[in-house]
Amino acid sequence: MSGFRRGLAACTLAVALSLTVFNAAAATPRFAIEGDRFVLDGKPHVIRSGEMHYPRIPREFWRERLRQARAMGLNTVTTYVFWNLHEPEPGRFDFSGNLDIAAFIRIAKEEGLDTIVRPGPYICTELDFGGFPAWLLRTPGLRVRSMDPRFLAAGERYLRRVHQELAPLLSSRGGPILMMQIENEYGSYGRDRDYMRTAQRQMIEAGFDLPLFTSDGAGPHYFEGGPLPDVTAVINFDGDVADAEAAFDALREFRPRGPRMVGEYWAGWFDHWGETHHTTPPERAASTVEWFLQRGISFNLYMFHGGTSFGWLAGANYSREMPYQPDTTSYDYDAPVDEAGRITAKYRALRETIGRHLQAGETLPPLPEAGAPTIAVPRFALRESVALLDALPMLSKPVSAKLPRNMEALDQNYGFVLYRASVPAKARGKLTVDEVRDYATVLADGKPVGTLDRRFGERELDADLKPGTRLDLLVENMGRINFGARLDEERKGITRSVRVGAEEVFDWTHYSLPLSDLSGLRYSQRAQTGPAFWRGEFRLDRAGSTFLDTRGWGKGHVWVNGHHLGRHWKIGPQQTLFVPAPWLRQGRNEVVVLDVEGGAAERSLQGLTDPVYDTAPDALKPARPAKPR
Template sequence: MVVLRIRSSHKRKCMFICLCIAVFIVYRHLDLSRAGQGTSRKVGLSANSSQFTLEGEPFRILGGSIHYFRVPRAYWRDRLMKMKACGINTLTTYVPWSLHQPQRGVFNFHTQLDLEAYINLAAELGLWVILRPGPYISSELDLGGLPSWLLQDRSMRVRTTYPGFTEAVNTYFDKLIPNLVPLQYKKGGPIIAVQVENEYGSFAKDEGYMHFIKEALQSRGISELLLTSDNHNTLKSGGVDGAIRTLKLQKVNQRDVQDLKAIQPNRPTMVMDYRTGWYDVWGDLHHVLPPEDMVSTVREILRRGMSVNLYMFHGGSSFGFMSGGLAEPSYKAFVPSYDYDAPLSEAGAYTQKYHLLRDLLSQFNNGDIFPDMPVLQHREAYESAITYQHLSLWDALSFTEGPFKSVKPVNMENLPANNRNGQSYGYTLYETTITSGGLLKSGDNVKDRALVFVNRSYIGLFKRQNMELAVPDGKGLQTLSLLVENCGRVHRGRDLDKQRKGLVGDIFLNSIPLQDFTIYSLEMKPGFIDSLYQAPWKALPETPTFPSFFMGQLFAYGYPSDTFVKLPGWEKGVVFINGINLGRYWSIGPQQTLYLPGPFLNSGINQIVVFEEQEGDYKVNFEDTPDLGMAADVQ
């Protein structure tokens, strides 16, 4: 027998080499199996033939939209894993300028708005990414995702080459785009394409605008495939040279597809927004698209060899005041839920659409095995919270920003609030003194609703269909107050420049314009809600005054679960949990519950604050199922 004696130094070298080989094999495996982690890429997504290619190989985009800003960050991984398990290979997301730059010179790319982390997570889970950075995105957001401080400029012309707008876009892109350049496909990242603006064909006020946006992206280092997205009748006016055109639709029409192919022959055909459902507005019904209709349309798209992106795959929630409004045929505001009747529900639950879609996509998966479907989160019907404390709006005014003095009314955007960036969302209170009663006329200068008070007693409501109020006579000087709510700037249309809120002009009493206003900004940010804990709350009286804040407590022992807030007997207002704005509620529906994600709760005591405008039941219910209202099929 021959015994080999290996010196310890050689032994350590051998072990080190073996370890290096093992590490190389593991990382090589991850490199090959994960989208977004390649290191030797030269040819990205290409549209130079009738079919997309990626790294020179045929590639079909099976995309789905999930917006990071509508999903609690703690649930990003869960939602993307469910997307991957359904057979989707590409994540698409809009980027909301209004949230990332709430004030001039103030940028937010952290926590809930950490876009880089979201894209890297998609890569980790094996998803490619199509980025839609705007600057305008629509998406049923207030002002289509444009920041409201743009409207401080009375001459502003958004979505054009007006210098005030292009300068603002350049400043924003200087912050946004450099963070995204390293995440592109040819640099080893998951971003395979970038959309230039959004459905500009329906706006099309400036022939040079789309070229400006394209150059703004490319000059900052965007080098992957560019695309545009429009409805079939605006494809020509919405495109730009050097970017492939794509369609938005809800049903496949042969003529629409032929029109697209005629505009760009020998190029891939893609439905960039196949609408899996629809949005909801206050005072209407909850819109749904039958599952069989969705699946048959997706099947037809795939049968034709086209690529597709599902808008939405998972809608999530428009927390806070980010929801916009609908301009036509008449103004209506969007509800906070962005469930969209999508394959994944607002709370991330599997729907019939999800299961049918997963079965369908399994037929087009080239033999790949889909990951297992993640287990659903537990949902809890917590014990109702009884509001036990009460704070009148008038007693909360000392905690607001202001007051501001002005001879004439000042619209929200031009108030000297938020470091002179104006007020974006929420309510604004305008107060002045009057010496007599009479006929009060708004002249359509109230945007969008106003509760009217004399000496802090409610006398009536101004809204778009109600522009006159009788003011009772009184003795001596009286205080006239108008609590004006921005219900949401419209998200699309050719009048975005005119979407100023608050009092946008004179209010007349007996044909004489009112003057000398004291103005309070009630944007209701988390800091304001937190500050209210120091306010002079009182025990809930038998007949509380309105508008008021009501406080209660939710007890969630152990690991908090998702739940749904329901407020039967309350009229209209806003719900805050631990300072987080869940969104508006309104008795007119259709939405009857607000989604409360478990990550928003603490184990133990949670503070609930309800701002109610007119009538309260003083009890907050928590249910384990959502109620989005009476349903009607999308027409």
């Protein structure tokens, strides 16, 4: 290129860049926070929001769910951003298909809804590791939600990449994203003001130049660490009108000025395996929302539609009574729109309440036409199978090591690890594993001899193991803890050592089993005992959503037409798995079940029109005392 042309090109580029900067600066923000109120397009504004998470809803359903939200009287939808899905490996980002958050927000705007975005990086939401990517745990000593420079660098890279997707949609540029949250409920975790200031700075430097806010539980012990002095603070709680009054009294005492908003009003709740299914009365949610609207308080219903924690998404909690509480696959949350997208009594009660408090000239849209109804699938048999131990060469390449390695040390994020070793010559008697994260099926010479369940602190198995026995430990990652102080401890698999009697077991072979591709399995008609994959099929005249009935099976996972539905477990309360209509097809549909326990009386399934919740009577057996660490 000649010097003249190079100069002309540089001049043209400079003019274009200056015009871009001018236009961005000249854009009038749609949304602002002025004193004690929110302002939208120059007018006082009350946010009526409901939470939905795009990865928990098949993309084909997005518009229908958003249209339902608008018809209930909501004017905003709130969503987290799932870092663990968007960056599954360091530096490898994915915003395509069901992860296209920008498309989700554009569709919401087309349906008359603005958006609130909560990018984290920590998001909790009953999600594995609180939404952090598991690869962070591959770095020894790394601490999340802290000033650890390795964590901060990874989080900054992620936020800048999210900004690339969302920049044109920010309210500062006239877009539908009204405001964004800094971190998430940090007051329930720590007291590091430097960290929260850094989290704020990272969002601003990433380019998020719109109003920011923090969200925490309602109480002084949460306010001490979460809110920032110059940032709008919103609060999270559940309960009735009395609980709402107490929560806002606490907020007003802590922060006398500023708009009042419930960042999460828990209109339902989630379930743990082995515990009871949660429901809340529609009348309680409706009366509390009425109290909000009578006082001009903005709110976000958590959840408006919960959807499903498909695949390995589900996280876990812990309590004083239980050292580990894994979450179910269903994230129905007893929400106004249920897991299958059907409106409920709670939806109708809330719609009626909101309809009494619309602004002048505002009307409720008509209820959208119901989508395709759920369908029943006649019972069908799964006759083909392959034992998991026989399938190991088709699924994994062995890795040898002196000591057992945890899942993260094997560069694995989710799934199972099969640990194999021989019982030492002098060893005999009881098996001790320190410790199992989170559920181990123990096999001796290929035969099941027992299980170890982290929920009860189980580390010992009274099995009479003899020298030379081939010992296999199939260890399942049941979901990393997503809330509380134990986030950094959530490495999976076997975390320390294994002993038989008094002898430590060495020289392990590891088989990583993320089970992301089952196409290489080779089935037969042979009967199987122990962990095995079972395959069957059913045919449909028309596709529709259904609930796959897993009663009669023990514990494992289900795939339909290659889509990983999630985990099933006979202990309940979830006894069915939601199968969305877009994942089914007219004609032949293939189902694969990984049965971890073996021993199911009947290898068959059926599809139901409604979910089943039922907790097994012995699901919560007394906890065994754990050995001190």
